[in-house]
Amino acid sequence: MNALSEFSHKLQQATLKATDMPTILRIVHEYSSLQVIYHSIVEPSLFIADTLDSSDSSGSSSFNETLEQFGSTIDSLPGSARRRLKVTLPDGRNVLSQPIVGLGQVLSYIGLVLPPQNQQIVSEIYIALLLEYASKTAEQILLRKLFLDDRSSDGYSRLIQDILFGEVSHEDQMLAQIGLPALSDGKYLFVSGIVVLERPEYSDEHQSVKMLNQDVVMLLRSLLSTHGIYNLLLLHHNVIHLLCIRETFANTEAQWEKVKQALRKVIELLKKSNRLRPGNNLQLHAGFGHMKTRLRDAAQSYREALDVVSVTRLLARTSMSAFYEDMGIYQMLKSIGNTSQLIQFVQYHLGSLLAHDQQNDTPLLQTLDQYLSCMGAKQETAEKLFIHRQTLYHRLDKLKELLGSNYLNAERRLCLEVAIRAYDLVKDEMNESTSGEGLAH
Structure with missing residues (x-):
C-alpha cells in the first residue's frame, strides 16, 4: 500500500509538471519493473523497456513489432470487450491492459507485459492497481491536450470560411495567418473535406447534441494530427468543414496517396468511436475533394467534397469511396446541376x-x-x-x-x-x- 500511495503521489506531481505521456509511462515502468506498452489512436504509441523506448533511435525493432502486435490485438476486440483485460500477443506473451477513456471514447490503452508465472515477483492485483491509477492520470493529460487544441483553433473560424468559399486574395498572407512557413524546396498540398453527423431520429436534448458534436470535432482533430495532417476544422450545426494540409518535398502523387491512406484510417477510427455507435443514433458521412497545390484552389476541392457527400448519402452504400476522384460517372452527373x-x-x-x-x-x-x-x-x-x-x-x-x-x-x-x-x-x-x-x- 505504501508503494501504491507513493506511486499515486508521483503521478500527481508529474501531471502538474508535464503534459507528455512518456513521463507517466516511465513512472509506471519504475514501480512495476515491467515492459510498458502504450497504444493510442490520438497520439504516437510507445514502448518502455528498461532504458529504451520505441521513440529512441537506438531501440530494437522488436519494440515496434510488439507495439504492432498489441495494437492489432486490441483493435480486433469487439466494443463490448473494451475494459481492463488480459490479452495474449501472437508470440505468446500476456499483457494486462487498461483502457483510457475520454469524451466517451477509448482513446488509448496502457499495457504491462506480464512475466512468466514462475518469474512473477509482484501480484497481478498490484499491477492492475498501477494501471488503474495510471489510466486516470493519462486521461487527464489527454483531455487537457484535446481541449487546448480545440481552444487554439477558435480564431480560425473566419479564416477557414474565407478559404473554403474562395476568398483568398493574397496566398502568402493567408498561409502566414494559418501559421505555415514559406517552403524553399517543397510545397504544400491542400485537401478540403466535409463530415456530416446525421441522426435518423433527432434528439430533443439540444445541449447534449451540441456537446456530442464538439466531442467528435476534438477527436477528429487529434486523429488528423496524429496521422501527420495539419488541419483547420469548423463545426456548424451537424456539419464539420475541414481543410487538410500536408507538406511534400517529393513526388506529389505519391504523397497524395499517403494522405488518402491516412484520411481513410482517420475516418475508420472515427466511425469506430463510441460516439458514433448505433445506440447514439449517429451516422457519419465523409467526403474529400481532390488534392490541390494552391490554397486558392481549396474552394474547388471543397465543392468536390460536397458532391461526394451528396452522392454517398443518396446511395447509402458502405463501399462508396469518400474521395471525389473515385466517383466515376457521378462526377459528371453531379456537375450537370x-x-x-x-x-x-x-x-x-x-x-x-x-x-x-x-x-x-x-x-x-x-x-x-x-x-x-x-x-x-x-x-x-x-x-x-x-x-x-x-x-x-x-x-x-x-x-x-x-x-x-x-x-x-x-x-x-x-x-x-x-x-x-x-x-x-x-x-x-x-x-x-x-x-x-x-x-x-
Missing part, C-alpha cells in the same frame, strides 16, 4: 422499365444493372441475384421486350448504364412527381 435534365434522360431510357417495375412490383431494373455489371455473363448474373438461370432468362426476355432488341449495342448500353446511375441521384424526386401516375416511355 439541372435535375430536370437528368430526370428527362432517365425517363427517356428507362421510363418503360421503371413503369413496369412500379406496376408489377418486379426487379427488372436491378436485374438490368447486375446483368450489365457482369458484362452479359448469365451464370454470374444469376448467382449475384441469387436466382435460378431460368428465372433470369424470363427477366431478360422481358427486358428485350421493354427496351428493344438492341439494348446491348455499345451506344445504347452506355446510355442505359448512365441512366441507371443518374436514377440513383433523382429517384426520390421522380417518385414524388409521379405519385399516383404511371411512367410513360
Whole structure:
C-alpha cells in the first residue's frame, strides 16, 4: 500500500509538471519493473523497456513489432470487450491492459507485459492497481491536450470560411495567418473535406447534441494530427468543414496517396468511436475533394467534397469511396446541376422499365444493372441475384421486350448504364412527381 500511495503521489506531481505521456509511462515502468506498452489512436504509441523506448533511435525493432502486435490485438476486440483485460500477443506473451477513456471514447490503452508465472515477483492485483491509477492520470493529460487544441483553433473560424468559399486574395498572407512557413524546396498540398453527423431520429436534448458534436470535432482533430495532417476544422450545426494540409518535398502523387491512406484510417477510427455507435443514433458521412497545390484552389476541392457527400448519402452504400476522384460517372452527373435534365434522360431510357417495375412490383431494373455489371455473363448474373438461370432468362426476355432488341449495342448500353446511375441521384424526386401516375416511355 505504501508503494501504491507513493506511486499515486508521483503521478500527481508529474501531471502538474508535464503534459507528455512518456513521463507517466516511465513512472509506471519504475514501480512495476515491467515492459510498458502504450497504444493510442490520438497520439504516437510507445514502448518502455528498461532504458529504451520505441521513440529512441537506438531501440530494437522488436519494440515496434510488439507495439504492432498489441495494437492489432486490441483493435480486433469487439466494443463490448473494451475494459481492463488480459490479452495474449501472437508470440505468446500476456499483457494486462487498461483502457483510457475520454469524451466517451477509448482513446488509448496502457499495457504491462506480464512475466512468466514462475518469474512473477509482484501480484497481478498490484499491477492492475498501477494501471488503474495510471489510466486516470493519462486521461487527464489527454483531455487537457484535446481541449487546448480545440481552444487554439477558435480564431480560425473566419479564416477557414474565407478559404473554403474562395476568398483568398493574397496566398502568402493567408498561409502566414494559418501559421505555415514559406517552403524553399517543397510545397504544400491542400485537401478540403466535409463530415456530416446525421441522426435518423433527432434528439430533443439540444445541449447534449451540441456537446456530442464538439466531442467528435476534438477527436477528429487529434486523429488528423496524429496521422501527420495539419488541419483547420469548423463545426456548424451537424456539419464539420475541414481543410487538410500536408507538406511534400517529393513526388506529389505519391504523397497524395499517403494522405488518402491516412484520411481513410482517420475516418475508420472515427466511425469506430463510441460516439458514433448505433445506440447514439449517429451516422457519419465523409467526403474529400481532390488534392490541390494552391490554397486558392481549396474552394474547388471543397465543392468536390460536397458532391461526394451528396452522392454517398443518396446511395447509402458502405463501399462508396469518400474521395471525389473515385466517383466515376457521378462526377459528371453531379456537375450537370439541372435535375430536370437528368430526370428527362432517365425517363427517356428507362421510363418503360421503371413503369413496369412500379406496376408489377418486379426487379427488372436491378436485374438490368447486375446483368450489365457482369458484362452479359448469365451464370454470374444469376448467382449475384441469387436466382435460378431460368428465372433470369424470363427477366431478360422481358427486358428485350421493354427496351428493344438492341439494348446491348455499345451506344445504347452506355446510355442505359448512365441512366441507371443518374436514377440513383433523382429517384426520390421522380417518385414524388409521379405519385399516383404511371411512367410513360
